[in-house]
Amino acid sequence: MTAGAALADGEVNIYSYRQPELIQPLMDTFTKETGIKTNVLFLDKGLVERIAAEGANSPADLILTVDIARLTEAKEGGVTQPLNDERINSQIPAQYRDKDGDWFGLTTRGRVVYASKERVTENTITYEELADPKWKGKLCMRDAQHSYNIGLFASMVAHHGAEYTEKWLAGVKQNLARKPDGNDRSQAKAIMAGECDISLGNTYYVGLMLTNEKDPEEKEWAAAIKVLFPNTADRGTHVNVSGMALAKNAPNMDNAIKLMEFLASDEAQGIYAEKVFEYPVSPKAKPSDIVVGFGTIKPDSLALTDVAANRKVASELVDKVGLNEGPSN
Incomplete structure (x- = not known):
């Protein structure tokens, strides 16, 4: 994935700490609905360092990760940018998003x-x-x-x-x-x-x-x-999150925001919850039957x-x- 290729109109580049097979069903649905192609780069470590090293030419549009530590690490590492998007904010309760809009919990x-x-x-x-x-x-x-x-x-x-x-x-x-x-x-x-x-x-x-x-x-x-x-x-x-953040120099920013709005939607939260057995953060989206079977979480x-x-x-x-x-x- 080169910086040049990243500037094509119909693409969005995701740097992910989440296993590709866990997020692929979401990406497939998004592409089907929007025609926007998703390129996922999976990293098991060093994601923040990589984006920082790539600097202004980084092809990264969106960061997907697990754990509050990694979301705050991305913000503190200076590789995210704030986003104030009403569609996303209305779907994700305040306790599960950064007060400056630098990251958002998904599950x-x-x-x-x-x-x-x-x-x-x-x-x-x-x-x-x-x-x-x-x-x-x-x-x-x-x-x-x-x-x-x-x-x-x-x-x-x-x-x-x-x-x-x-x-x-x-x-x-x-x-x-x-x-x-x-x-x-x-x-x-x-x-x-x-x-x-x-x-x-x-x-x-x-x-x-x-x-x-x-x-x-x-x-x-x-x-x-x-x-x-x-x-x-x-x-x-005690709960922790998987979440998303808009990359600091996102070359495909409009497409990245479209993907973020999709990921925050009840439809995507339902697909995600079914695939990864986590709880959607949107109060309107439902967890999978298996997770419901564990009992009620407060x-x-x-x-x-x-x-x-x-x-x-x-x-x-x-x-x-x-x-x-x-x-x-």
Whole structure:
């Protein structure tokens, strides 16, 4: 994809951290409806650095990414531009978009508790309870510094302050069955194997496991767990976003805005939610039947900018309590 080719009339260039197969159905529908061709460049890292290095000649029109950290990183890295678009703003609640219009959330995922159907009788839980000694040796999780966990820990700092969160993380550490390891799916596998009873995981992985025809054993992992939505009785469950941002030097800006308006629409949100098992941010769009089957999510109303503002503190606290070292003997 060269800068010259990017200036053709009927194109839009997307730099994406999202897997191409997850967004392709959306791109196909957009092209069918508008005739505008989409070029997706998938990157697993270094997206902001790449656009910054390309400078004014960057062919990037639109950035698609997951996680509030990566959206704020794009804004702070100076590779986005603000957009005030009534059609988009009317579809996306204020808590899921940047106050300056530099990024917009498209779908949310809950950071929930996976619990053994066999061994866990509780059907309600709070994040605070994860530090309760009753779970000693029964909790597993992926790397505590992973952005999904840091997002949750940052929300705890936002709600309770750093001092409380430090004590809480120390309690969580004592409840670990083993050192943090693997990804969210492998926590479900560990629960099925009896290595732990509960874990932290994102909602959408359960949908991906339940429908995995290529690797059917993942269906068994998912079948062994139930999804508990923490803090349903009070502030709600921590959610993170996938989102979009208009690139700073978008050569096809009109087409990029058309695509952004499409992605914010109920139609696109429905396609996206069905494909990736996430929750649409538009109140009018519906999640997939599989996701509805997990139960009702009450999302924490905390603005994601407040979560992002506490990520650095959360990361430092993880190191301070040695969470990644696993339980102390």
